[in-house]
Amino acid sequence: MFDHFDLVDEEGRPLRQPSEASIALIEGFRKTALPTFAVMDGALFSDLPKSLEERKISSRSLFLDHPDAEIARAAALFIPIENETTLTKLLSVPKAENAVVFWSSSAGEDKLFRHLRGINVILIPDDESILNEENDTELSPLVPRDQSVLFRHYDPNVIEATLPLLTTEQFVRLMGPCDQIMWFSLEKGARRRALRPENDVVVPRGPLRLTDEQIEELEFNRKASAQSRRVNYLRVVEPDRTRLMSDTELYRFSATEVSNGESLGLRSERSLTLWVYLQLHSDGKIGRDPGLRGYLQSFPEDGTPDDKIYLLMTRLSALPASTKL
Known part of the structure; x- marks a missing residue:
């Protein structure tokens, strides 16, 4: 079934044999009729952009451009999965199968790209509170405030840990225009996926926010x-x-x-x-x-x-x- 792993790429380099995770992700891709995009954390690789370029796989950074080349290499990358051949090449990058999250959406590449950029940062409660500015005295009630933190939606371990804790509204806000998220769970040893709810749910405005209890x-x-x-x-x-x-x-x-x-x-x-x-x-x-x-x-x-x-x-x-x- 996976004989193509024994072939070489366009440059004549042999593609490594598939791991259990790679096989599971390919099977999951075959069952997905929607346009699918991989998101990977460049910080987990020595030079992910170079590895993708060598395999002739296009990608875009989900972070703002940075003049420091080392920082730019560590950015999260958004990768269109055009077909199974593209996916096979991607999974030939060592350890890629354990460092990728697949987002599938019928809304189009640009809309999903903007959404994922928008959830790079989420809000969590700050440890400190501030005095009510309307009556700034020692007796004024304390107003909770939030802090912005990086949200690693491109890390399968983070997705695995976060999704079960979200409310329906938070989950819909996370999904945005995405219809399905897929990843391989190292802890469960199996392919996992999350589907957007079919019933209409009002998407909260503003950034995704987690509560103290969820943190x-x-x-x-x-x-x-x-x-x-x-x-x-x-x-x-x-x-x-x-x-x-x-x-x-x-x-x-x-x-x-x-x-x-x-x-x-x-x-x-x-x-x-x-x-x-x-x-x-x-x-x-x-x-x-x-x-x-x-x-x-x-x-x-x-x-x-x-x-x-x-x-x-x-x-x-x-x-x-x-x-x-």
Whole structure:
């Protein structure tokens, strides 16, 4: 069924074999009669515009033009999927299947493009409130205010986490002229899609706004998903050390070490996962080393604590086996 993956592209380069996610997305595309557009996060790739250009795939940035080439390369890209061949080429970009959201719309390319640009930013409640300007005294009631934040509608993990929390009105505002959203869920291991409601729903004016409760639930779900991925990773890379640990014990160990890593300044999911791995692999020796803890919190010339944990992993991997932890 997917023999075309064994062929070469126009430049003679072999297209890589399809992953389970790629196959699922191609099957989903075949079932979609509407014009479909891929949206991808350039920040997840070394040079996504170049990869698309090499495959002769056209794209437009969903961000404003920026003179800095590195920043421009990290922009979210809007990509018309003209046919299955275009989709096949797109999915030949390494890891593309896990970093793409497909938006299908009968309203036309330009209208959908403008809509997606319009939801790049959404509103969330600000932690601070302001005094009522009409009576600016200490006794005046506080007026809640919002802050604008980037909304990564081009990240399948964000779409997966956000959609279940939205009200019907919020969901319709998110969809705009879009009839269907499709993505591959790493957590579920399956293709997912969301359809615009058939009944008429009044679309709220103004930007999409999430409530305090929705933000809290998003953060809770994000941490739970990250923890689940982290535990699965540990079982794969350290089968001998985790074999005798129950899921509860491994979850507890991971949660404790994530907290320890955060206290040292680690922030990204990847760096926290590496910290937990190092702690497990070294039986806790890494965390008890005052020199290493001091290094993570000092020496700004080596970058952030996240940068330093990657540097540490690189150095450890270069050591002779007899000297490794």
